[in-house]
């Protein structure tokens with residue numbers, strides 16, 4: 001298989017001890033085109049920052065990423081990618097062909113933010129920091145994506161595997177990883193992906209190799225509703241939710257595997273002196289283990305059934321129907337890379353070489369999807385520093401960004417192979 005030759009560098013890592021692996025990183029780093037690419041991160045630091053500010057200023061609320069997608073599509077063209085296109089769900093794709101057209105290494109960054117359309121986005125400077133909603137998550141990831149594409153273009157670096165760049169939709173919240181899900185739903189494409197790196201936020205030490213799974217539900221309870229005095233005794237949907245919440249929060253949660261249940265939103269009723277005809281809540285269940293997510297989902301469903309029975313027993317007007325609708329609004333698969341995964345070896349070797357203290361993390365990211373298909377994938381930060389993520393005070397400091405970018409470049413070169 002051609003794959004063996006082109007991944008020679010990475011295979012060397014797999015079969016040799018750490019010092020040899022480090023040598024291999026060194027040989028990649030010494031390659032003239034890789035060196036030229038790394039130099040571009042320093043030379044183009046201002047261009048990278050300007051791209052980040054520009055991208056952050058284009059609103060990309062959940063399910064409305066089109067404007068940002070259009071801008072990125074244009075940049076993909078300008079930076080010399082081939083076969084630039086937008087897929088049906090709204091992901092922007094572009095390729096940099098390697099010697100091997102069949103095998104792909106995927107580099108992606110999500111476009112969506114958690115901020116609603118009406119959020120005012122103004123990026124401003126405060127000393128070394130740039131402040132604005134989404135500046136780091138995922139302004140930093142998108143800027144890293146463009147920085148890498150530009151560096152590869154300018155350096156003439158030629159890889160073994162073909163590089164696929166994707167700016168994807170739907171990573172945050174109820175986006176439910178729909179961009180990545182749609183990409184990997186294509187069996188023809190999925191089979192070609194050898195490794196995937198999701199660029200998210202800034203943290204240079206982060207290496208997310210474990211996918212935190214979750215199940216999310218919207219529970220709606222409906223009844224006839226009525227007057228608080230004259231109809232008193234009718235079953236009350238808010239009371240049903242209250243009874244269910246009391247039950248579900250009494251369920252024991254194991255510390256190992258770490259599992260949580262969160263009631264994130266609750267709404268219902270129309271007036272203080274009316275029995276509500278409807279009430280709903282949103283529930284987030286997360287666990288390090290899929291079976292625990294399922295157990296907690298069952299616990300939620302039986303808590304609801306018990307709550308309805310209890311409410312009906314309490315009601316003075318008997319036989320009045322109450323309906324409970326449980327709608328799944330999110331399901332992110334759990335999973336983790338095997339300890340011997342090559343992509344972990346590659347990042348560890350690069351980090352050792354660059355003096356970065358690798359911090360292995362479990363989190364819910366775009367990498368969940370390839371990992372759930374058994375494809376080697378990680379999520380990493382794009383470099384620099386940041387804080388107050390998902391808030392209006394979100395900030396980013398580009399100091400040291402070139403180290404984060406070099407880390408990704410070296411890992412990419414090792415995973416895809418570098419042609420002489």
Ligand SMILES: [Zn+2]
Nearest residue numbers: 137138200201
């Ligand atoms: Zn993110």
